[in-house]
Amino acid sequence: MCEREQEALCNRPVGVFDSGVGGLTVAREIMRQLPNERIVYFGDTARVPYGNKSRETIIKFSRQIVRFLQTQQVKAIVVACNSASAYALEVLEKEVDVPIIGVIKSGARAAIDATKNDKIGVIATEATIGSGIYNRYIKEHHPDAAVLGKACPLFVPLVEEGLWEDPVTDEIAGRYLTELIDVGIDTLILGCTHYPMIRSTVGRIMGPEVTLVNPAYETAHELKQLLREKGLESGHRPGLGTELYRFFVSDAADKFQKFANSILTYGILSAKVINIEEF
Ligand code: DGL
Numbered sequence: 001m002c003e004r005e006q007e008a009l010c011n012r013p014v015g016v017f018d019s020g021v022g023g024l025t026v027a028r029e030i031m032r033q034l035p036n037e038r039i040v041y042f043g044d045t046a047r048v049p050y051g052n053k054s055r056e057t058i059i060k061f062s063r064q065i066v067r068f069l070q071t072q073q074v075k076a077i078v079v080a081c082n083s084a085s086a087y088a089l090e091v092l093e094k095e096v097d098v099p100i101i102g103v104i105k106s107g108a109r110a111a112i113d114a115t116k117n118d119k120i121g122v123i124a125t126e127a128t129i130g131s132g133i134y135n136r137y138i139k140e141h142h143p144d145a146a147v148l149g150k151a152c153p154l155f156v157p158l159v160e161e162g163l164w165e166d167p168v169t170d171e172i173a174g175r176y177l178t179e180l181i182d183v184g185i186d187t188l189i190l191g192c193t194h195y196p197m198i199r200s201t202v203g204r205i206m207g208p209e210v211t212l213v214n215p216a217y218e219t220a221h222e223l224k225q226l227l228r229e230k231g232l233e234s235g236h237r238p239g240l241g242t243e244l245y246r247f248f249v250s251d252a253a254d255k256f257q258k259f260a261n262s263i264l265t266y267g268i269l270s271a272k273v274i275n276i277e278e279f
Pocket residue numbers: 018019020022023048049050051052080081082083084125128156191192193194
């Protein structure tokens with residue numbers, strides 16, 4: 001490949017997708033750690049949540065999204081959804097011709113590094129906990145670890161309702177987290193992309209002795225290494241007037257935009273609705 005072709009390839013965007021707004025916590029981290037990279041984000045706002053859907057459905061939805069992202073000429077894909085990473089990543093890895101990563105492996109690795117007493121907790125959707133993937137991955141790399149998973153299905157609607165700091169969230173978090181406190185975990189993985197938004201509530205309830213792991217941070221770091229290894233890093237920040245970040249959703253663009261603007265420092269200009277069923 002000549003230098004010009006390689007540069008054109010490096011200038012392509014990274015595709016990032018989630019069932020809705022949660023993946024914005026991962027996109028935010030990519031923007032922070034990889035400021036030169038363009039991003040095409042897709043949030044499946046018409047079909048969220050994925051966390052209570054079957055493996056087959058999550059794979060079908062993820063395949064459609066990947067096909068859409070490929071029409072956007074992405075150079076790499078980040079599955080910024082734990083539920084989709086749990087069920088669809090292995091399948092997608094075999095089907096796509098660009099590098100693709102999820103959020104689970106990096107989160108699990110960070111937890112292994114952080115734990116001192118080998119007791120690790122995972123909070124996530126029912127789908128992610130039901131898949132047993134965090135447990136499996138942690139045990140594979142650290143057989144002595146004890147892993148306790150807890151599904152917290154009410155956290156996603158609480159976050160989407162904006163109740164990040166609210167007595168209702170405190171009350172529900174208290175109930176969900178009691179058993180993790182009782183077994184004495186010293187590390188807790190925020191295994192759902194919505195949960196970093198209620199990190200302070202979770203941290204307050206778990207106490208200062210417990211390290212909270214946000215896989216978004218580790219995933220952005222892994223993406224950086226991957227792009228470097230494959231020679232796909234964008235060498236410079238695109239000039240003024242270039243659209244650095246583009247957002248697509250399957251429904252309710254206004255609501256998505258409002259939410260995105262509340263968590264991203266970069267004000268998004270617009271989110272475009274597409275019919276994902278066509279892909
Ligand atoms: N983004 C999803 C995840 O990380 C949570 C929301 C959903 O259930 O779709 O698992």
